[in-house]
Amino acid sequence: MLRNAFQNKKIAFVIAVYWLLLLYVLAALFWWFIALNRQNAKMTELKFSTIQKDSKDYNAQVNAIYFTQQRKKAQYVGEGVAFFAIIILAAYFVFRATLRHLKFTQQQQNFMMAVTHELKTPISIVRLNVETLQRRQLKDEHKEKMLADTLMETDRLNNLCNNILVTSQLETGKYHCLKEPIDMNEMLEQVSQEFQHRFPDRNINFHSTEDNVVLQGEVLLIQLLLSNLIENAVKYSFKGAIINLALQTKSNKIILSVADNGPGVQDEEKKLVFDKFYRTGDENKRKTKGTGLGLYLCKKIVQSHNGTISVSDNQPQGAIFTVIFTT
Numbered sequence: 001m002l003r004n005a006f007q008n009k010k011i012a013f014v015i016a017v018y019w020l021l022l023l024y025v026l027a028a029l030f031w032w033f034i035a036l037n038r039q040n041a042k043m044t045e046l047k048f049s050t051i052q053k054d055s056k057d058y059n060a061q062v063n064a065i066y067f068t069q070q071r072k073k074a075q076y077v078g079e080g081v082a083f084f085a086i087i088i089l090a091a092y093f094v095f096r097a098t099l100r101h102l103k104f105t106q107q108q109q110n111f112m113m114a115v116t117h118e119l120k121t122p123i124s125i126v127r128l129n130v131e132t133l134q135r136r137q138l139k140d141e142h143k144e145k146m147l148a149d150t151l152m153e154t155d156r157l158n159n160l161c162n163n164i165l166v167t168s169q170l171e172t173g174k175y176h177c178l179k180e181p182i183d184m185n186e187m188l189e190q191v192s193q194e195f196q197h198r199f200p201d202r203n204i205n206f207h208s209t210e211d212n213v214v215l216q217g218e219v220l221l222i223q224l225l226l227s228n229l230i231e232n233a234v235k236y237s238f239k240g241a242i243i244n245l246a247l248q249t250k251s252n253k254i255i256l257s258v259a260d261n262g263p264g265v266q267d268e269e270k271k272l273v274f275d276k277f278y279r280t281g282d283e284n285k286r287k288t289k290g291t292g293l294g295l296y297l298c299k300k301i302v303q304s305h306n307g308t309i310s311v312s313d314n315q316p317q318g319a320i321f322t323v324i325f326t327t
Helices: 002-050 058-135 140-172 184-198 219-235 294-304
Strands: 180-183 203-208 214-217 242-250 253-259 307-313 319-326
Touching: 002 058, 058 140, 140 184, 140 219, 140 294, 180 184, 180 219, 184 203, 184 219, 184 242, 184 253, 214 219, 219 242, 219 253, 219 294, 219 319, 294 307, 294 319
Parallel strands: 203 242
Antiparallel strands: 180 214, 242 253, 253 319, 307 319
16 A cells, blocks of 8 residues: 555656646747747837838838738747647657556556465465475365365466466467367366366356357467456355356357356446456455456457457346457
């Protein structure tokens, strides 16, 4: 919380300095226009003082002087408006880029803290379980439970490491997809059963309208896609909640949906949830775990398979994440 408060003060300080500098530049531009206009008026008076009133072409000379004065004034106004427009436009883009950079930096810091927590928790559990098994003589059923918990935590670590590694490889273009036919029914059934075992207090239901749904894709990436979507639904659902997985085909499309009964996603956040490091809600009040990479990775995986991903409202509450693959 102290770190976030410091970061907010830093952003406020940068914004204040930025606006002061912008006001200074605009004031200098305005003063430049006044100074040039005054100089133009003095030059006009000086020219008037050099002509003779009894001269035959006196009126012509006066008109020429006035014309020159008005032309110079129009030139100053035109240049001033052009500079003003350029300054405002540049200020807008600089301000937006600065805020984006500061926000992204804050998201990276939150990501590092979240990753540290996500890594530390399963490591501590695995260490405690192993030490307990070494030092104590436990009943077979207790040993099996502790071993199952240990394997579950190692799977959690493995998934987190895969998320980070695959995200980096997809962003840099170094991940080489080896696509092969994937039985989506079989994979969804397997992944849903794994999560049902990990989270027995959730009801994960899988329904498919087709018996033979085959996707040409990368096995690891599709597994990560399904795991992240289901984990996101589990994370934001309450105990005893029902999570519905649906698979269907329509013409040349494979449509996968994951529906939960959690708090849902606000309309203004429906596109933001797929951004890197983005997490819904207030960072200071958030209780759910996560790194902000899951849905971003889902988007990258879907895009690498020429698909689309979106989120919509579930009724009466919750969210539905829909993935559409074109076969």
